Structure formats: structure tokens, C-alpha cells
Amino acid sequence: MTASSLLSVAMHDTVGITGLSSESFKDNWGPAYQRTSNAGIPDPNGKIYWSFNALVGLFFPAVTGIMAGSNRSASLKDTQRSIPIGTLAATLTTSALYLVSVLFFGSVATRDKLLTDRLLTASIAWPFPAIVYVGIILSTLGAALQSLTGAPRLLAAIANDDILPVLNYFKVVDGGEPHVATFFTAFICIGCVIIGNLDLISPTITMFYLLCYAGVNLSCFLLDLLDAPSWRPRWKFHHWSLSLVGALLCIVIMFLISWTFTVVSLALASLIYYYVSIKGKAGDWGDGFKSAYFQLALRSLRSLGASQVHPKNWYPIPLIFCRPWGKLPENVPCHPKLADFANCMKKKGRGMSIFISIIDGDYHERVEDAKAACKQLSTYIDYKQCEGVAEIVVAPNMSEGFRGIVQTMGLGNLKPNIIVMRYPEIWRRENLIEIPATFVGIINDCIVANKAVVIVKGLDEWPNEYQRQYGTIDLYWIVRDGGLMLLLSQLLLTKDSFEGCKIQVFCIAEEDSDAEGLKADVKKFLYDLRMQAEVIVISMKSWEGPGEQQESIEAFSAAQGRIASYLGEMKERAERDKTPLMADGKPVVVNEQQVEKFLYTTLKLNSTILKYSRMAAVVFVSLPPPPANHPAFFYMEYMDLLVENVPRLLIVRGYRRDVVTLFT
Structure with missing residues (x-):
């Protein structure tokens, strides 16, 4: 689906899908309808035409189901080729037929007849009027069957992506039929039919369609605007501005239909997004917002440059030296209180910390150990709820590893500016005679690199967030x-x-x-x-x-x-x-x-x-x-x-x- 085709979706589907009756349309558009309902003549200010519902809404079947190909993409042999060609061919063909039908209707009926006769097609149908009724029934059944085949597959695809654990019941094997998802979809449809109020159901369905189209347009807009290397659409005739206009049109039309339904729909979509971000599992398709954050970070870094930061814009970026003087228990990558202390160096816990550890040895021999240690350290940081990243360096010894870190870690003004480490209280007690030279070397490296140093003595007794301290x-x-x-x-x-x-x-x-x-x-x-x-x-x-x-x-x-x-x-x-x-x-x-x-x-x-x-x-x-x-x-x-x-x-x-x- 390309940006250009999505714009047409937003422009055409939005009104047609509403399916609003004339009474509902009258209620939603209010005084504007009263001003224009007189034989379709515009009001003195030329605000709106009553015919908007009949020329545009007549057009709904021409573009309905435009996402059907995407919903059933698993059944297509070549989705990248079939969906664009099928979508454009179907839209152009049905559009041409509807434009021709407009000319035919204008040739066989008067203006008054066109405005008042709701079944004009049956009156002039050949060879007999019943053929129109049969067509209406078949069209309705076709649309229903299309939804009953597309929606369950879409639900099963979302479940198979393992985004939300709650949807695991709808998973299907590759090539299998989504029976559970089909029954669930049918249950929802029957419930809507039992309500028996089309004017209540139609705006709700419309909002979700429009949110879907707005989301797809927004994704195209972000990927195209940010020049993501992975964004390589085969359809070349597109521009990010078209996708943005399409997304905005969806939102605007939502408010025009019903602002209450729009607010509720947006709130529900936000709750779903929040739930997915908290409970969902990461997918392998990437995130458009992450791309936006990445571009914003790059531009911010370029704007910061490498010039000296003014004191009022200075933020501590601590580099936490995790390797202890001695040994920690197995599977403990860092002293348990270091993250608590790192958070104390940030206002309201905001700011970046870099947790580093050095593994002695040859890089080629210990690269897998370094990867495992980095993963373990990252898990520790997340568990301690500390905003930071983990870095593992393999070096012949601690002194050389630290000297490389203090020279190269960070970019521009986002380099760590404070080195934080534990005081080696155990060096004499355990007769670790190599510690003095290493300790002094690290301090001298920090002085040469113009890094601030904070050495913590008594880290074992450092309080956590729940231990209140008094005194001075x-x-x-x-x-x-x-x-x-x-x-x-x-x-x-x-x-x-x-x-x-x-x-x-x-x-x-x-x-x-x-x-x-x-x-x-x-x-x-x-x-x-x-x-x-x-x-x-x-x-x-x-x-x-x-x-x-x-x-x-x-x-x-x-x-x-x-x-x-x-x-x-x-x-x-x-x-x-x-x-x-x-x-x-x-x-x-x-x-x-x-x-x-x-x-x-x-x-x-x-x-x-x-x-x-x-x-x-x-x-x-x-x-x-x-x-x-x-x-x-x-x-x-x-x-x-x-x-x-x-x-x-x-x-x-x-x-x-x-x-x-x-x-x-």
C-alpha cells in the first residue's frame, strides 16, 4: 500500500463507510442540513450541499474493501505485486463504472426524481425491477462474507505476531484456517445485528476504519519523511505530504461525523497502544516512532556539536565502573547498590548512565562472553529501573581497557563526564597488591581526559529509595x-x-x-x-x-x-x-x-x-x-x-x- 493510494482511500472510504441514514446525517450535520435540504439547493453562504451524501456516499462501493487484499495477504502468491495492482485496478474500474452510471441516471430521470425516489434504480431496471433487489441482497452478503473472511485472518495474524499474550487463543499454524477467530468475529457481528440500530453501529465502525487508514498513512508519512533505509516502496509516485494529508483528512472527517465518537475512539486506541507497550512483546518489524527518535537524536547531537556546554545546560552523564575490586557472587554483573547511587546523581531519575565492565582476555576468544555479559548487565539495569545502557569491553587488563573507554566512549557532548567507581576497601585485607597501581592509573587517566571522578566509600551501606536518611x-x-x-x-x-x-x-x-x-x-x-x-x-x-x-x-x-x-x-x-x-x-x-x-x-x-x-x-x-x-x-x-x-x-x-x- 503506497502513500498515493492511501490518500485516495482516506478521501473516498471515509464518507462511504459511514452508512449513515438520512436521519442520522440530519442529526450529525444539524443546521447545515436544514439550510440545504430544500431540493439540494445550497444555502446563501454556499456552505454545503445535501447532495454531498448522494454523490460521494453513492460512491462508497467503488472503494470499499480496499484493505481486503492486505487482510488476506497470506493467501496471495506475490503480495508486493498483487495488492498495488489489484487495488488500483479495482478502484479505477469501479470509479469509471460509477461515473458512467451518473451520466445514465441523468439521462433517464429528472432532478426531482433523482432527489426523491430512493429506489429509482429498481424503477428503471431492465428487464424487471426485482433484479435490483437481488443485487442489493447479493452485495450485502458479499460485503458480510468479505469481512468474515478478512477480519479473522487479520486477528489471527496479529496473534501469530505474538504482540499480546491475551490473543494467543487465536493463533493458527501456517496455511491453517482461523476457526476460533472466525467464530469470535461472527459473535461480534451477531451482537451488532442484535442491537438493531444502524445509526449507532455505523459511526462506531467508521471510526475504526478511519483510525486504521490514519495509522497506515501516518506510518508511510514517518518512514518517507525520515528517509528510513528500510523504506523502499515499489510504487514510486508518492510523497510524504500526500500521506500526511490523508492522515489529517481521516482525523478531520472523524470529527465532522461525531466528535464524541472520535474522542472515545482515540481514547480507546491510546489505551490499546499503552497496553501493547506495557504487556506486549517486541516484534521483528520495527517501530516508526523509534526511527523518529533516532533522527531526532542525530539532529540534536549535531546541534550540540562538540563545543563546551554552558553550566546551566550541564547534565551529569555518569560512567559507572561495574567491575568490583574483588569478586561478586555468580550471575551478579554489578554491585547491587551502584544503580541506586547512579540514580542519586540525576534529578527526578532523568538522565543517561553508562554501565561499563571490563573482561580480561583476547577479544576474538571472549567475544561471546562479552555479549552474554552485556545482556546480563542490561537485564540488571532494567531490573533496577535505572535509565542507562550497558557496555562490555574486552581488553588485556583493566588498566588498558579503562584507558580505551575513557578516550572513546560517547559522541560529541554526549560523552560521559563523571567516572563513578567503588573505593577498593578490600585491597589490604585480601592482599590484592595489584590494586594500588590500577586505582592510581584510573585516576590519572580521568585527570588527563578531564573527567570528573566520584569515588564511593561505604557503598554496601548506601540507602535505597525506601530507606529514609536524617542528619546532614x-x-x-x-x-x-x-x-x-x-x-x-x-x-x-x-x-x-x-x-x-x-x-x-x-x-x-x-x-x-x-x-x-x-x-x-x-x-x-x-x-x-x-x-x-x-x-x-x-x-x-x-x-x-x-x-x-x-x-x-x-x-x-x-x-x-x-x-x-x-x-x-x-x-x-x-x-x-x-x-x-x-x-x-x-x-x-x-x-x-x-x-x-x-x-x-x-x-x-x-x-x-x-x-x-x-x-x-x-x-x-x-x-x-x-x-x-x-x-x-x-x-x-x-x-x-x-x-x-x-x-x-x-x-x-x-x-x-x-x-x-x-x-x-
């Missing part, structure tokens, strides 16, 4: 991060689990005299951003005196001892091999005073967090970059000391650009 969300804003930490804390407040919390911002002042000025500046900044938070300023002088938490001091001493032991082994190995100090396969430079300074600063920060935020729902702290030329082992010791005894911590490193702005 504390931000230790030490390093300028473009406002990412502020933005993430605000996004947390939009979630049901954190909406009862309040935000506290901790700032570090160099001198006591600077405290009040810094506090005023930060409060003004937050007010301009329309963010409500309490500002607390801590002087660095308070760090010089005693006051560290006992557990922090113990962790500090333990870290000192491990670093000294690791450094001694490095020196011994270097002397034995007569090489420079080596760690993680590369030379390193160790300044012991600098190492001590890093440890002391981390001790002070951890002690401050435990002093002020021990009962906080979530603590945010800036992620210190790995010091150049320090062994990865040392950096893990710094980080372990930072997170020691803090139950739920988000370690954040932002961009080189702002993600919040005062000009929103």
Missing part, C-alpha cells in the same frame, strides 16, 4: 572543583531517601581573622546559587594543636610503619639490582619529608571529619590528585588514612570548568 550532608570544600560537589549534594536532596537532610559546608581559613570574611563570601555565593546550606569555617591554626581523634592517630602510626617498610624494601631491591628506586615498573623519586607532610595533612582532615561529621548521612571531600613520582602504594596509604572510620564518604574531583553558575 557535609561538604569539606578544600579544592575548587567547579561546583560539582555542591551540585551533587543538591541532587541528593531531590531523592526521597535524603530529602530530610540538611547541607553543611566546611571551609578552611588560614587565619582566624579570615574566618568571618570567608564565611560571608561563601554564604553570599550559595545564596546567589539558590542553595541553602549552613557554612562552618575551620581555622588552620586549630590544626596545629592537639585534638586529633584517637582512631586517627592509630591509623596514622600504622600507615607510617607500612610506608617505612615498603620504602625499605624498595631501597634494598635497588641496591641489590644496582638500579634507581623502582615501583609499579617505573622509576620513582621519594622525598621522605614530603611523604610525612602528606600523611600529616591527611591525618588532620580525617580527624576533623570524625570530629564534626561522625553522624552525617553522607560526607563529601575533595579527591587529592596522586603526587607525581610517588609509588601507588603510598597514595593508597594516604587515601586509606583519609577514609578511615568514615562510614559513608564520597570523594570528588571536579572539572577544570564550572558546572554551576550564578547566571541561571
Whole structure:
């Protein structure tokens, strides 16, 4: 069925199928009928002719059943050839016969006779009037039998497509007769006959025919307009505008016939569509709307370009690193709380997340494993009701796989902008000595690629949407991060689990005299951003005196001892091999005073967090970059000391650009 032929269907079938009696026509058209019913003479304004029903409605049999070929396409040898040729040939032939009959009627009867004699054909029929009655009966029976053969096959075809489980009773084997569907169709027809009111049945049937024609025209319009590669009609004389006009005409005529029936029909069709989208199974014929979404996405991507996004248009696109530090239970593709955390980074759950996992090995050998893992991860994402996609990468090791991902994942400004991963709390407990180098390498790759980083410590205790949290969300804003930490804390407040919390911002002042000025500046900044938070300023002088938490001091001493032991082994190995100090396969430079300074600063920060935020729902702290030329082992010791005894911590490193702005 082509766009051009469908337009003719919409133009011709719509009026004829109504089958409205003169009384029903009078009721539907109202005053217009009263103005024009006088011998078919138009009203003074020339609005409408009563003859509209007789010249157009006389024409109904010429195009009725135009979809019959499609309904019985399974019985045709060559549907692509037979349906267009048969449809056009039947329409042209019957149209010619009806136009000739108009001339004949005008030759044998007066105008008054044509307007008043409802059985004029029987009066002038040759050789006797009864032949017309026989023709009417045969025509009626033929139309009924046509519907009783076409409709059941259409119902059986829909059932065989396995769209809706409720229609499974009507399935038939290939080449079989749809007996159940036929009985069901006959039952519906008998019920309509029992109603005994043609004026009630006809508009209902008309609406469904028109909806069918509008749907087919709309499909042709979308496929032609979007230049879908799969749209290759054999009939070349068509244009998307004809299909659009045909669909609009169907809708307009529906409203002209009866707006109440139209509203009910559209509502029912919408409910059926919704039911199919929820309960139905995916077919293999594609979806025209998906093609439209695809084209819209392409055009949106082109309009976004690759230029820097303005802060007020910035959206977090987190890349969730699913591979754990250690092992998860079998058939569990991702940490169960990662999707919950990913949703906390979106406002009202809207936005795209990319869940990635890396499989070690050769791509050619493990490609099937990757496909199975991707399917499993996608199922997990759907189960957690998280808007996101799954990606599986095969690489020789985790470091190389992640480096490829951070460079290539995404398109234009739709690339992931935040890398989210779990803090490797198990590395020392299970003696996983390869984790420090991998962890530091991932952070350095993110810094080079200008990706923000969010590291979650205490993921096992992260609340789901039903676990209400109370207390505060504390931000230790030490390093300028473009406002990412502020933005993430605000996004947390939009979630049901954190909406009862309040935000506290901790700032570090160099001198006591600077405290009040810094506090005023930060409060003004937050007010301009329309963010409500309490500002607390801590002087660095308070760090010089005693006051560290006992557990922090113990962790500090333990870290000192491990670093000294690791450094001694490095020196011994270097002397034995007569090489420079080596760690993680590369030379390193160790300044012991600098190492001590890093440890002391981390001790002070951890002690401050435990002093002020021990009962906080979530603590945010800036992620210190790995010091150049320090062994990865040392950096893990710094980080372990930072997170020691803090139950739920988000370690954040932002961009080189702002993600919040005062000009929103």
C-alpha cells in the first residue's frame, strides 16, 4: 500500500463507510442540513450541499474493501505485486463504472426524481425491477462474507505476531484456517445485528476504519519523511505530504461525523497502544516512532556539536565502573547498590548512565562472553529501573581497557563526564597488591581526559529509595572543583531517601581573622546559587594543636610503619639490582619529608571529619590528585588514612570548568 493510494482511500472510504441514514446525517450535520435540504439547493453562504451524501456516499462501493487484499495477504502468491495492482485496478474500474452510471441516471430521470425516489434504480431496471433487489441482497452478503473472511485472518495474524499474550487463543499454524477467530468475529457481528440500530453501529465502525487508514498513512508519512533505509516502496509516485494529508483528512472527517465518537475512539486506541507497550512483546518489524527518535537524536547531537556546554545546560552523564575490586557472587554483573547511587546523581531519575565492565582476555576468544555479559548487565539495569545502557569491553587488563573507554566512549557532548567507581576497601585485607597501581592509573587517566571522578566509600551501606536518611550532608570544600560537589549534594536532596537532610559546608581559613570574611563570601555565593546550606569555617591554626581523634592517630602510626617498610624494601631491591628506586615498573623519586607532610595533612582532615561529621548521612571531600613520582602504594596509604572510620564518604574531583553558575 503506497502513500498515493492511501490518500485516495482516506478521501473516498471515509464518507462511504459511514452508512449513515438520512436521519442520522440530519442529526450529525444539524443546521447545515436544514439550510440545504430544500431540493439540494445550497444555502446563501454556499456552505454545503445535501447532495454531498448522494454523490460521494453513492460512491462508497467503488472503494470499499480496499484493505481486503492486505487482510488476506497470506493467501496471495506475490503480495508486493498483487495488492498495488489489484487495488488500483479495482478502484479505477469501479470509479469509471460509477461515473458512467451518473451520466445514465441523468439521462433517464429528472432532478426531482433523482432527489426523491430512493429506489429509482429498481424503477428503471431492465428487464424487471426485482433484479435490483437481488443485487442489493447479493452485495450485502458479499460485503458480510468479505469481512468474515478478512477480519479473522487479520486477528489471527496479529496473534501469530505474538504482540499480546491475551490473543494467543487465536493463533493458527501456517496455511491453517482461523476457526476460533472466525467464530469470535461472527459473535461480534451477531451482537451488532442484535442491537438493531444502524445509526449507532455505523459511526462506531467508521471510526475504526478511519483510525486504521490514519495509522497506515501516518506510518508511510514517518518512514518517507525520515528517509528510513528500510523504506523502499515499489510504487514510486508518492510523497510524504500526500500521506500526511490523508492522515489529517481521516482525523478531520472523524470529527465532522461525531466528535464524541472520535474522542472515545482515540481514547480507546491510546489505551490499546499503552497496553501493547506495557504487556506486549517486541516484534521483528520495527517501530516508526523509534526511527523518529533516532533522527531526532542525530539532529540534536549535531546541534550540540562538540563545543563546551554552558553550566546551566550541564547534565551529569555518569560512567559507572561495574567491575568490583574483588569478586561478586555468580550471575551478579554489578554491585547491587551502584544503580541506586547512579540514580542519586540525576534529578527526578532523568538522565543517561553508562554501565561499563571490563573482561580480561583476547577479544576474538571472549567475544561471546562479552555479549552474554552485556545482556546480563542490561537485564540488571532494567531490573533496577535505572535509565542507562550497558557496555562490555574486552581488553588485556583493566588498566588498558579503562584507558580505551575513557578516550572513546560517547559522541560529541554526549560523552560521559563523571567516572563513578567503588573505593577498593578490600585491597589490604585480601592482599590484592595489584590494586594500588590500577586505582592510581584510573585516576590519572580521568585527570588527563578531564573527567570528573566520584569515588564511593561505604557503598554496601548506601540507602535505597525506601530507606529514609536524617542528619546532614557535609561538604569539606578544600579544592575548587567547579561546583560539582555542591551540585551533587543538591541532587541528593531531590531523592526521597535524603530529602530530610540538611547541607553543611566546611571551609578552611588560614587565619582566624579570615574566618568571618570567608564565611560571608561563601554564604553570599550559595545564596546567589539558590542553595541553602549552613557554612562552618575551620581555622588552620586549630590544626596545629592537639585534638586529633584517637582512631586517627592509630591509623596514622600504622600507615607510617607500612610506608617505612615498603620504602625499605624498595631501597634494598635497588641496591641489590644496582638500579634507581623502582615501583609499579617505573622509576620513582621519594622525598621522605614530603611523604610525612602528606600523611600529616591527611591525618588532620580525617580527624576533623570524625570530629564534626561522625553522624552525617553522607560526607563529601575533595579527591587529592596522586603526587607525581610517588609509588601507588603510598597514595593508597594516604587515601586509606583519609577514609578511615568514615562510614559513608564520597570523594570528588571536579572539572577544570564550572558546572554551576550564578547566571541561571
